[in-house]
Amino acid sequence: MYAKCGTILSAEYVFNDIDSVDVISWNSLIAGYAANGYVEETIKLFRDMVVKGVIPDQVTFVGLLSACSHGGLINKGLDLFRSMTEEYNIEPLAEHYACIVDLLSRVGRLEEAFEMVREMKIEVNAGIWGALLSACRIHNKKFEIAQVAAEELSKVEPRKTSNYVLLANIHAGAGRWDEVERVRMAMNERGVEKQPGCSWIEDQNHLHVFRSDDDNGVLQQRQADMGNTLKTLTAQMKTCSASSLHSHTYYD
Incomplete structure (x- = not known):
C-alpha cells in the first residue's frame, strides 16, 4: 500500500519491522521500488534477498525486469532474464517477455525485439505486440514490424481503435499517406469507430x-x-x- 502510494520510506519501515520476511514481502518491496523508479535500489534489494537465502520466483523477476526496462539497463535486464531461466529454472511468462521487448524497443533495437517475439514458446499477448507497435511510433521506423504488430493486435483486440490510430500515425509521420488511407479503410470495413474525446x-x-x-x-x-x-x-x-x-x- 505504501509503495503504491509512493511513500517508499514508509514501505521500507514496515518491511524492516517484519520478523520473518517471506518471498511475498520481498516481491512487494521490489515491485514498489521498480514502480517508483528506484532502479538501483531494486537490483540491490534482489541481491540482499538472494544473500538471505530467499529463492526468487516469477513475480520477483517481473519487478526486476520492469525496473531495468524503465531505467534503460539493457545488459542488466538481459542478464537477469538469462539467469531466471538458466540459474533459477523459472519458465518465462508473457509478462517477462513483455518487459524484455519493451526494454529492447525503448532503445531502438526493434529487430532484436521482434526476433524474440517470433521465437517465443508461449502465446504472444496484446501487451507484447503493443510494446512493439509503440516503439515503432517512437522511433518512426520499421514499418514492416509495425504492420505485423498492428495486424496481430487487431486479432486480439479487434475493437480497440487506438491500435489503428497508432499505426496510422506511424505512416503519417513518414508521409506514407496511401498507407494511412488503407488503415482508415480497414477501420471502416471492420466497423471500428474512434472513441469520442x-x-x-x-x-x-x-x-x-x-x-x-x-x-x-x-x-x-x-x-x-x-x-x-x-x-x-x-x-x-x-x-x-x-x-x-x-x-x-x-x-x-
Whole structure:
C-alpha cells in the first residue's frame, strides 16, 4: 500500500519491522521500488534477498525486469532474464517477455525485439505486440514490424481503435499517406469507430461528464453553465485578493 502510494520510506519501515520476511514481502518491496523508479535500489534489494537465502520466483523477476526496462539497463535486464531461466529454472511468462521487448524497443533495437517475439514458446499477448507497435511510433521506423504488430493486435483486440490510430500515425509521420488511407479503410470495413474525446469535472460530489459527440444543444448549455461558474469564481477570487491586500497594507 505504501509503495503504491509512493511513500517508499514508509514501505521500507514496515518491511524492516517484519520478523520473518517471506518471498511475498520481498516481491512487494521490489515491485514498489521498480514502480517508483528506484532502479538501483531494486537490483540491490534482489541481491540482499538472494544473500538471505530467499529463492526468487516469477513475480520477483517481473519487478526486476520492469525496473531495468524503465531505467534503460539493457545488459542488466538481459542478464537477469538469462539467469531466471538458466540459474533459477523459472519458465518465462508473457509478462517477462513483455518487459524484455519493451526494454529492447525503448532503445531502438526493434529487430532484436521482434526476433524474440517470433521465437517465443508461449502465446504472444496484446501487451507484447503493443510494446512493439509503440516503439515503432517512437522511433518512426520499421514499418514492416509495425504492420505485423498492428495486424496481430487487431486479432486480439479487434475493437480497440487506438491500435489503428497508432499505426496510422506511424505512416503519417513518414508521409506514407496511401498507407494511412488503407488503415482508415480497414477501420471502416471492420466497423471500428474512434472513441469520442471525454472530459469530466467533479463539483459538490457530483461528476459532470463532457463528450465530444454530445448533442450540440446540451453541450452548448453545459459550456454556458461552466462559463457562468468560472465568471463567478473569478469575481470571488478578485474580491478575496483585494480584501487580503487591504488588510496587509503597510504605511511608512
